[in-house]
Amino acid sequence: MNEGLHSSSHDSDGASAGQGLWQACAEQLAQDLPEQQFNTWIKPLVAQVAPDFSKVTLLVANRFKLDWIRAQYAGRISALLEGLYGQPVTLELALAQRESVVRTYVRPTAPDTPATGDAPSAHPTADEAPAGAFRTRLNPALTFETLVEGTANRMARSAAMHVAGSPGHLYNPLFIYGGVGLGKTHLVHAVGNKLLQDRPDAKVLYIHAEQFVSDVVKSYQRRTFDDFKERYHSLDLLLIDDVQFFANKDRTQEEFFNAFEALLAKKSHIVMTSDTYPKGLANIHERLVSRFDSGLTVAIEPPELEMRVAILINKARAEGSEMPEEVAFFVAKNVRSNVRELEGALRKILAYSRFNQKEVSIQLAREALRDLLSIQNRQISVENIQKTVADYYKIKVADMYSKKRPASIARPRQIAMYLAKELTQKSLPEIGELFGGRDHTTVLHAVRKIGAERQQLTELNQQLHVLEQTLKG
Ligand SMILES: Nc1ncnc2c1ncn2[C@@H]1O[C@H](COP(=O)(O)OP(=O)(O)OP(=O)(O)O)[C@@H](O)[C@H]1O
Numbered sequence: 316m317n318e319g320l321h322s323s324s325h326d327s328d329g330a331s332a333g334q335g336l337w338q339a340c341a342e343q344l345a346q347d348l349p350e351q352q353f354n355t356w357i358k359p360l361v362a363q364v365a366p367d368f369s370k371v372t373l374l375v376a377n378r379f380k381l382d383w384i385r386a387q388y389a390g391r392i393s394a395l396l397e398g399l400y401g402q403p404v405t406l407e408l409a410l411a412q413r414e415s416v417v418r419t420y421v422r423p424t425a426p427d428t429p430a431t432g433d434a435p436s437a438h439p440t441a442d443e444a445p446a447g448a449f450r451t452r453l454n455p456a457l458t459f460e461t462l463v464e465g466t467a468n469r470m471a472r473s474a475a476m477h478v479a480g481s482p483g484h485l486y487n488p489l490f491i492y493g494g495v496g497l498g499k500t501h502l503v504h505a506v507g508n509k510l511l512q513d514r515p516d517a518k519v520l521y522i523h524a525e526q527f528v529s530d531v532v533k534s535y536q537r538r539t540f541d542d543f544k545e546r547y548h549s550l551d552l553l554l555i556d557d558v559q560f561f562a563n564k565d566r567t568q569e570e571f572f573n574a575f576e577a578l579l580a581k582k583s584h585i586v587m588t589s590d591t592y593p594k595g596l597a598n599i600h601e602r603l604v605s606r607f608d609s610g611l612t613v614a615i616e617p618p619e620l621e622m623r624v625a626i627l628i629n630k631a632r633a634e635g636s637e638m639p640e641e642v643a644f645f646v647a648k649n650v651r652s653n654v655r656e657l658e659g660a661l662r663k664i665l666a667y668s669r670f671n672q673k674e675v676s677i678q679l680a681r682e683a684l685r686d687l688l689s690i691q692n693r694q695i696s697v698e699n700i701q702k703t704v705a706d707y708y709k710i711k712v713a714d715m716y717s718k719k720r721p722a723s724i725a726r727p728r729q730i731a732m733y734l735a736k737e738l739t740q741k742s743l744p745e746i747g748e749l750f751g752g753r754d755h756t757t758v759l760h761a762v763r764k765i766g767a768e769r770q771q772l773t774e775l776n777q778q779l780h781v782l783e784q785t786l787k788g
Contacts, residue, residue, distance in 0.1 A: 334362075334364070336364055336368060336371070336396065336399060336400060337362035337364055337371065339399050339670065340392060340395045340396050340399060341357060341358075341360075343395055343399075343666060343669065344357050344388075344391070344392070344395070345357070347391075347634065356380070356383065356384055356387070356388060357388065359376060360373045360374065360375065360384075361373070361374040361411065362374075368400050368402075368404060369402075369403075369404065369405060370404065370405040370406075370407065371396055371404055371405070371406055371407070372407045372408075372409055373392070373406070373407070373408050373409070374409055374410070374411040375408055375409065375410060375411060376410075376411050377410070378410065381408050381409075381410060384408060385408055389406060389408065390655075390658075390659060390662075391662055392406060393406040394659050394662040394663050394666060395662065395666045397663065397666075398662070398663045398664075398665075398666030398667045398670060398683060399666060399670050401667075403686065451507060451511065451519045451520055451521060452520060452521040452522060453504050453507045453508055453511070453519065453521050454504050454521075455508060457500070457501045457504035457505055457508065458504075458505050458508050458509070459472070459475075459476060459479075459505045459508075459509060461501075461629075461633070462498060462501055462502065462505055463618075463622060463625045463626045463629055464622075465618055465619055465621065465622025465625070466616075466619055466622070467497070467615060467616040467617060467618045467619055467622055468497070468498055468502070468615045468616070468618070468622075470613045470614075471491050471493075471502060471613040471614065471615045472502065474486050474489055474491075474611055474613050475489065475491070475502050475503070475505060475506050475586070476506075476509070478506055478584055478586060479505070479506045479507075479509035479510050479513075480509070480513075482510060482517075482551065482552055482583070482584035483551075483582035483583060483584050484582075485611070486610050486611035487579065487582075487584050487585065487610045488575075488579075488584070488585040488586065488587055488606070488607065488609070488610040488611075489584070489585070489586045489587070489610055489611050489613070490586075490587050490588075490589065490592075490593060490607050490608065490610065490611065490612040490613070491503070491586070491587070491588045491589075491613055491614075491615060492588065492589045492590065492591055492592050492612070492613075492614055492615070493590070493614055493615035493616065494590065494617065494653060495590070495653060495655070496652070496653030496654050496655030496656060497615045497616070497617060497618070497653050497654060498615055498654055499556070499588040499615055500556055500588065502588075502615070503521065503554040503556060503586050503588055504521060504554070506552070506554060506586055507519045507521055507552060507554050510551075510552055514551075517551045517552060518549060518550045518551045518552070519550070519551060519552045519554070520546075520547075520550050520552070520553055520554065521554040521555075521556070522553070522554070522555055522556070523555075523556045523557060523560075524555055524556060524557045524558050524559070524560035524561055525557070525560050527555060527561075527567065527571065528560065528561070528564050528567045530543060530546075531543070531564075531566055531567045531570045532566075532567075535566070543570075544573075544574075544577075547574040547577075547578075548573075548574060548577040548578065550578060550583055551583050551584070552583060552584050552585075552586070553574070553578060553583065553584070553585045553586070554586045555585070555586070555587050555588075556587075556588050557588060557589060557590070558587050558588070558589045558596070558599075558607070559589045559590050559591065559596055559597075559599075561599055561603075562596070562597055562598035562599055563598045565600075568599060568600050568603055571603065572600070572602065572603055572606070575603075575606055585610075587607060589607075592608075592612055592614070593605075593607040593608040593612060594608065617651070617652065617653060618653075618654060618657075620647055620648065620706050623643075623646075623647035623650070623651070623654075623657055624640065624643045624644055624647045626654060626657055627643040627646055627647060627657060627661055628640065628643050630657075630658060630661055631643075631661060631665065631675075634661075634665055636665050636668070636675065637675070638661070638664075638675055639675065639676070641677060641781045642664075642675055642676060642677055642679075642680050644707065644781065644785065645677045645680055645681075645781065645784060645785045646660055646661070646664070646680055646684070648703060648706070648785045649684070649687070649688060649785070650684075650687070660684055660687065663683045663684060664679065664680050664683045664684065666683075667679060667682065667683035668683070677781065677784045677785075678784075681784065695738045695739055695786050695787070696739065697735045697739060697741060697746065697749045698749075699786065700731050700734045700735050700738065700739070700786060701715040701731050701735075701749075701750075703782060703785055703786055704727050704730055704731040704734065704782060705727065705731075707727075707778070707781070707782060707785075708723075708726075708727040708730075710723065710724055710727055714727075714728065715727075715728055715731055715750060715751070716750060716751030716752075717751060718751070728750065728761075729761035729764060729765055730761075730765055730778075730779070730782070731750070732746055732750060732757075732758050732761040732762060732765075733761055733762050733764075733765035733766060733779075734779070734782060734783070734786065735749070735750075735758075736758065736762045737762075737783075738783070738786060738787075742755075743755035743758045743759055743762075744758075746758045765779075
C-alpha cells in the first residue's frame with residue numbers, strides 16, 4: 316500500500332525512524348480516507364522529518380494541492396502525527412520545487428492587501444480547479460445527515476433545510492453567523508448537497524469570500540468580466556462563506572452587490588456566513604449590509620454539553636470506532652470551545668488508541684489529550700462539581716441549592732457533596748453553605764452515606780469514577 320509514499324530525513328541517522336513516523340501516519344490515513352482521496356492527495360506527498368521528530372515538512376507538487384491539503388487534511392495529519400509520536404509535532408507544507416515553506420493548518424489567511432485594495436488570494440479559482448472535480452466546490456461529506464442537531468444550531472439548521480427544500484422563496488438571503496468552528500461551513504454545504512440531491516441540474520456554487528475576491532481581481536486583470544458575470548449571475552444557489560473577508564475590498568463589494576441583485580431578481584437563493592451579524596460587520600458598504608439583513612439572519616451558538624457528546628459519538632462511529640458514552644462525556648466536558656476542537660480531540664484519541672492498540676477509555680483519553688488538559692490546569696471548585704454532577708445526572712444546577720427532596724434530585728446532590736469533600740479543601744460547614752445554606756451535619760450524612768454505598772454498589776462506584784476523572788481532567 317505504501318510503495319508510493321516517499322519520506323526523507325534531514326540526516327541519515329533519523330531517516331528510517333522519520334520514515335516510520337510518516338509511514339505510520341500515512342497508513343492510518345489510507346485506512347481512514349476513501350482510496351481515491353488517499354491516492355490523489357496523500358500518496359504523492361514527500362515527507363521530511365526532523366531528526367528529533369519535532370517537525371514534519373510535507374512537500375507538495377503545486378499551489379493548488381497545497382491549499383487543498385492545508386484546508387482538508389492538515390489538521391488531521393497534524394493530530395495523527397502528534398498522536399503517534401506522543402508529543403507536539405509541527406507540521407509544515409511546502410511547495411516541492413521552490414521549497415518555500417507555507418504556514419499550515421490554520422484557517423485560510425486573509426490576503427495581505429492594502430486597506431482599500433483587492434488582491435488575489437491563495438485560493439484556486441473556479442477556472443483553475445481540476446476538471447470536473449470542484450465544479451460546485453461542494454464537499455459531499457458535509458450534509459444535513461452528518462450535522463448533529465442541538466439547541467445551538469436548531470434555528471439555523473431548520474432555516475437552511477427550508478432553503479434547500481424550496482430555494483428562492485422564504486429567507487432570501489439567509490445569513491448565518493457565529494464563532495469559529497461551529498458548523499457554518501458545514502451547514503451551507505449541506506444546503507447545496509441537499510438541493511443537488513433533489514435537483515441534480517441546479518447550478519450551485521460554494522465559494523469562500525476570499526475566492527470571490529480573487530475571482531474579481533482575476534477577471535479585472537484578464538478583462539474577462541463577461542465570463543465572471545455569466546458564471547455568478549446564472550447560479551440557482553450561491554453559497555458564500557465568511558463574507559467578513561469583503562471588508563475594505565471596494566471593487567469586490569461592488570461586484571458582489573451586482574451579483575446579489577441579479578440573483579435575487581431571478582429568484583435564485585443566496586446563503587451567506589460570517590463571524591458576526593450584518594450590522595456588526597466592519598468596513599462593508601452600508602447598502603450591502605442592509606441587503607445582507609433583508610432576508611433571515613440566524614446565529615449558531617457554541618454547542619451545549621449534550622450536543623458535544625452526540626457529536627463525538629457520531630464522529631467516532633463515522634470513523635469506524637465506538638466511543639463509550641462516559642468517554643464522550645469526559646471529552647465533551649473538557650473540550651468546550653467549538654466543534655473543530657472537539658474533532659481534533661477525537662482524532663487524537665482514536666490515533667492514540669490505534670497506535671497503542673488500546674481500547675478507548677477515560678484513561679486513554681486523558682493520556683491522548685494530556686497537553687490540552689494540562690493547559691487547562693483546572694482547579695476543582697465546588698461550583699464545578701455541582702455543574703458537572705448536574706450535567707451528568709441531567710438535573711438543573713439550581714437543584715444543587717434548592718430545598719427539593721425527590722430522590723432524583725437529592726441523590727445527585729449528595730453525590731456532589733461527597734465529591735466536594737473528597738476533591739476540595741473545603742470544610743463541612745463551607746460545603747453546606749455552598750449547597751444552599753445546609754447544615755454541616757447534612758453534608759456529613761451525605762459524605763458517609765455515599766462513601767459507604769460506593770463500597771457496595773458497583774454502578775455507583777463506576778459513576779463516581781467517571782465524575783472524578785472528569786473533574787480531575
Ligand atoms: N453540529 C455539528 N455536527 C457535526 N459536525 C459538526 C457540527 N458543527 C460543526 N461540525 C464539524 O466541525 C468542523 C468545523 O465546522 P465548520 O468548518 O463548518 O465551522 P465554521 O463555523 O465554518 O468555522 P470557521 O468560521 O472557522 O470557518 C467541521 O468538520 C464540521 O463538519
